[in-house]
Amino acid sequence: MSSKTVMKALNILEMFSIHKPCWGLRELANELEMSHTIVHRLLTTFTEKGYLFKNPDTQKYELGIKFLELSNVVEENLKISEIIHPIMKKVALESGESIVLTLLDQDEGVFMKIVESDRQVRFAESIGKRSPLYKGASHKVILANLPEDHQGGIIQQGIDSKAEEIESVSVFLQRLAIIKQQGWAYTSGETIHEVGAISAPLFDYQNQVLGSLSVAGPAYRLEESNIEMTATILMKYCLELSAVLSKVVFPTRRNYLFEKL
Amino acid sequence: MSSKTVMKALNILEMFSIHKPCWGLRELANELEMSHTIVHRLLTTFTEKGYLFKNPDTQKYELGIKFLELSNVVEENLKISEIIHPIMKKVALESGESIVLTLLDQDEGVFMKIVESDRQVRFAESIGKRSPLYKGASHKVILANLPEDHQGGIIQQGIDSKAEEIESVSVFLQRLAIIKQQGWAYTSGETIHEVGAISAPLFDYQNQVLGSLSVAGPAYRLEESNIEMTATILMKYCLELSAVLSKVVFPTRRNYLFEKL
DNA sequence: AACTATTGGTTCGATTATAGAACCGGAAGG
């Protein structure tokens, strides 16, 4: 059993996004179809604690500095700045493209960290973006390395929501098998228009997939260049990274949703 | 009036720090002197929503990926990655030392972002650290540029907690006046042992201090080098940064605590 | 200037979610 009050409170927090970072009291209450009284109480609570910040000029609320504080603890837990980030930089230099760290969370993939290349394309907007595992190289390479009994449920979700990536279950499973066997995936434009990606999986100390690293760039540039060579470099670093991560005991951040079924 | 339930919930979150990132249920309940039943309910709520993650091996809880997602929204709001970070990198290159971004929040200073130099000293641990404004160059330079009626309250807090930095109010105020006038502050070892810092203030679109930028490094290296020259460079960039920030409307994240008194 | 429609914020009694003692089943230790 979970706390209804806190649940409502957290729902409020989730309304603050890159695309809508500032909310007025009434505006937010209407959107959530909640009484403005309770939204007000929750907003003040968060503000008192530093999780929200009330802009004194506009009277509107936005996310507070507390999230920067706590995110730093998470980064430290995940050894992101210490271990993962340096390797991402290396790959970025060698490939000249942006490198994306995707992590498996619940039954979705989340874009967690991006090292930008000097070149045009910027992905910063995409950080935090969640999407199902059947879409895009970074996600598919995770799905491909998941235990087979987990794959079924996720693919079923894709069929239920009529994902165009899955024409037939058997063909899709075959593709996943190939991805798992060769150790990397390539797609173009599946998650972001005109952006291609080459991805390789990361494993934890129990050899469970915990995420992936991707070389991402404009589709035309990745097509012209040697995809297989880039994939080989990427895989080398992913293996190296997995080896280090397995030593610091870095558990896969997965909820065993499908085990319960 | 704020929500007691959510307040308790947020108190739980704050127990997760860099120094103690993993908590067991009972352990946490004892520490907070709360019934383990309610702690359990709150932990499950947070876990369901992705704010906490239960390590399936140890059964212990740690902060979840949600904080990385939301912190990215905050960074975008504050234009950190877009505007502030690039300038920090520039200063880091020119000075060869680490650059620290401190923000004013409530009536404290928070180390928000650190660009590490290639050299030995690492400050990553300090990110998110809060401390009162009378301690350390990065914080003092903020205090010095605060309205005088705000300064009084903060200095009083310092005296109440017997801060060794304040021997006498009048001398301390004089020092602050000098810092404000010359535009930068220098201290050594006040916040972190054997670490010195040169700091200059940042202002928002209404010319209120919103934080500071600091060049930080081992005390001996900052002493031997030319402090004034480093300060001049730093001030130049801080002015540049303030000018840009004032255009994007970046409000000072301050609660007007002392106005209410 | 008066009227209306917003806004953020507050009050207070009926309702409902919460708090916490007592409980379970498992694991670790003696």
Place this chain on the structure above:
DNA sequence: CCTTCCGGTTCTATAATCGAACCAATAGTT
């Protein structure tokens, strides 16, 4: 085998929450 810890659950008196009705202030309209 017993004890003690652990994470997790159940149940009801009780305390916190909910929300209609309420301010006061601001902005736009007539």
